[in-house]
Amino acid sequence: MLRRLFTLFSAALALLLTAGCGGVTSQSSASPSADQVTGSLTVLAAASLTDGFNRIGEQFKAKHSGVDLKFSYAGSPTLVTQIQQGAPADVFASADQPNMQKVVDGGLNSGGPKVFARNKLQIVVQGGNPKQIQTVADLAKPGIKFDACAPGVPCGTYATTALNKANVKVTPVSQEDNVKAVVTKVSLGEADAGIVYTTDVKAGGAKVAGVTIPDDLNVTASYPIVQLKTAPNPKAAEAFTGYVTGSEGQKTLASYGFLSSS
Amino acid sequence: MLVVLAGACAAFFLLPLVGLVVRAPWGSAAGALGDQSSISALQLSLVCSLASTALALLFGVPLAWVLARLQFPGKSLLRGIATLPMVLPPVVGGVALLLAFGRRGLVGEPLAAAFGVGLPFTTLGVIVAESFVAMPFLVIAVEAGLRSMDIRFEEAARTLGAGRWTVFRRVTLPLIAPSLVAGSVLAWSRALGEFGATITFAGNFPGTTQTAPLAIYIDLDSQHAERAVVLSLLLVLVSLAVLVGLRDRFLGGA
Numbered sequence: 001m002l003r004r005l006f007t008l009f010s011a012a013l014a015l016l017l018t019a020g021c022g023g024v025t026s027q028s029s030a031s032p033s034a035d036q037v038t039g040s041l042t043v044l045a046a047a048s049l050t051d052g053f054n055r056i057g058e059q060f061k062a063k064h065s066g067v068d069l070k071f072s073y074a075g076s077p078t079l080v081t082q083i084q085q086g087a088p089a090d091v092f093a094s095a096d097q098p099n100m101q102k103v104v105d106g107g108l109n110s111g112g113p114k115v116f117a118r119n120k121l122q123i124v125v126q127g128g129n130p131k132q133i134q135t136v137a138d139l140a141k142p143g144i145k146f147d148a149c150a151p152g153v154p155c156g157t158y159a160t161t162a163l164n165k166a167n168v169k170v171t172p173v174s175q176e177d178n179v180k181a182v183v184t185k186v187s188l189g190e191a192d193a194g195i196v197y198t199t200d201v202k203a204g205g206a207k208v209a210g211v212t213i214p215d216d217l218n219v220t221a222s223y224p225i226v227q228l229k230t231a232p233n234p235k236a237a238e239a240f241t242g243y244v245t246g247s248e249g250q251k252t253l254a255s256y257g258f259l260s261s262s
Numbered sequence: 263m264l265v266v267l268a269g270a271c272a273a274f275f276l277l278p279l280v281g282l283v284v285r286a287p288w289g290s291a292a293g294a295l296g297d298q299s300s301i302s303a304l305q306l307s308l309v310c311s312l313a314s315t316a317l318a319l320l321f322g323v324p325l326a327w328v329l330a331r332l333q334f335p336g337k338s339l340l341r342g343i344a345t346l347p348m349v350l351p352p353v354v355g356g357v358a359l360l361l362a363f364g365r366r367g368l369v370g371e372p373l374a375a376a377f378g379v380g381l382p383f384t385t386l387g388v389i390v391a392e393s394f395v396a397m398p399f400l401v402i403a404v405e406a407g408l409r410s411m412d413i414r415f416e417e418a419a420r421t422l423g424a425g426r427w428t429v430f431r432r433v434t435l436p437l438i439a440p441s442l443v444a445g446s447v448l449a450w451s452r453a454l455g456e457f458g459a460t461i462t463f464a465g466n467f468p469g470t471t472q473t474a475p476l477a478i479y480i481d482l483d484s485q486h487a488e489r490a491v492v493l494s495l496l497l498v499l500v501s502l503a504v505l506v507g508l509r510d511r512f513l514g515g516a
Contacts, residue, residue, distance in 0.1 A: 150480050173382075173383035174467050177466065185465070188360055190366075191383075
């Protein structure tokens with residue numbers, strides 16, 4: 001009985017292992033020509049890139065049908081930790097320079113990072129702006145629940161900079177680990193306002209609205225992208241970064257509210 | 263063969279702990295521990311996990327008694343609902359709690375309108391989130407204890423004229439003490455490690471809602487990876503001490 005159980009267990013394990021390997025080495029059925037990229041490609045991208053990169057992913061796959069493209073979205077520091085711990089990824093797109101610098105300092109990149117998009121901050125409020133928030137100073141009004149990203153997360157660092165520039169002191173009700181969580185808390189009505197990227201307000205739909213932060217108080221976030229040194233699929237990684245920084249990728253990102261990289 | 267498999271299993275549990283110990287920044291451990299944010303996170307964790315264990319005892323034991331002793335239609339459905347949080351991903355639990363007790367929630371909205379209080383972003387919210395995920399562990403442990411105890415003691419007490427409440431207090435509770443302790447420890451350790459429901463429902467703010475697991479997660483992401491490892495180790499030590507201590511004392515040892 002025990003032996004049979006063990007055989008069954010080993011069989012299941014073997015099945016799992018082969019299935020796992022199958023995912024990694026999946027090849028397209030089309031015969032690959034010399035310059036055609038194939039195989040799996042893993043892209044680690046900042047949470048604020050979610051919608052834009054999903055669209056770019058569809059376009060990229062339409063062009064390179066042999067590529068099995070996967071995105072992993074999280075706050076940039078989380079992704080940096082994963083890279084430092086040896087996550088098998090090909091490309092890293094960060095929401096700020098300091099987190100990209102950590103990758104460069106660790107010698108984990110292949111080639112220099114390229115800025116491919118820029119973003120500005122906006123105050124996110126519930127649709128229709130029921131609390132009548134018009135300025136950064138309004139965030140400190142009594143009774144306003146203000147939410148922001150945690151200090152180590154790019155959007156948190158930027159929000160602090162903007163608040164300092166406006167000389168506004170406000171304690172957030174929470175410190176979210178990524179920018180999408182701030183939008184969620186506001187759209188659910190748990191928080192009244194938050195400081196996020198313009199693109200996140202746009203992606204949030206009708207449940208949320210954006211309040212412009214004037215340029216003299218605003219911060220411009222630069223998004224750098226880089227190919228990772230340990231990339232299992234450097235060829236596809238190069239093709240992807242090329243697509244993002246190229247004219248088609250730039251056009252798609254612009255349609256999601258990102259500012260051009262130049 | 264059994265011993266080999268068991269050994270592999272033990273190694274599987276042990277290796278991550280060894281990893282923590284080996285990679286811990288022993289040189290700066292004292293400094294990381296003295297850090298105000300680590301201390302407040304640990305304090306908050308202890309207070310909230312103990313409070314939610316108390317809540318679980320207060321509400322969970324009666325529910326376990328109802329499930330074990332009474333017959334009524336829909337009982338298995340009730341048991342299913344009561345144990346659902348054990349299976350549910352904690353993040354889903356957090357969202358569900360928001361939709362029920364949040365500022366716009368089913369119950370939360372009238373509550374906020376009537377009393378002007380809300381649970382999200384408060385320490386009370388942490389306790390609610392932890393109770394939600396931890397209470398089922400106590401309920402099933404106590405229910406199992408109630409089912410396996412000799413019901414004749416209760417019956418004897420009843421024939422001698424004791425009311426239901428007296429029997430429960432003077433006969434049933436002392437007899438199921440081991441299950442109560444085991445259930446409390448299970449619920450407490452689950453509450454101590456609770457992450458998903460807490461960060462979703464109660465948020466993450468140092469001193470108010472940032473418990474040790476949340477602080478560890480955020481520290482790992484920022485420039486405080488060392489502090490995260492030290493805090494993790496401390497959490498491991500506290501949990502281990504409690505589990506080993508209680509096991510020897512109440513559960514008859516190994």
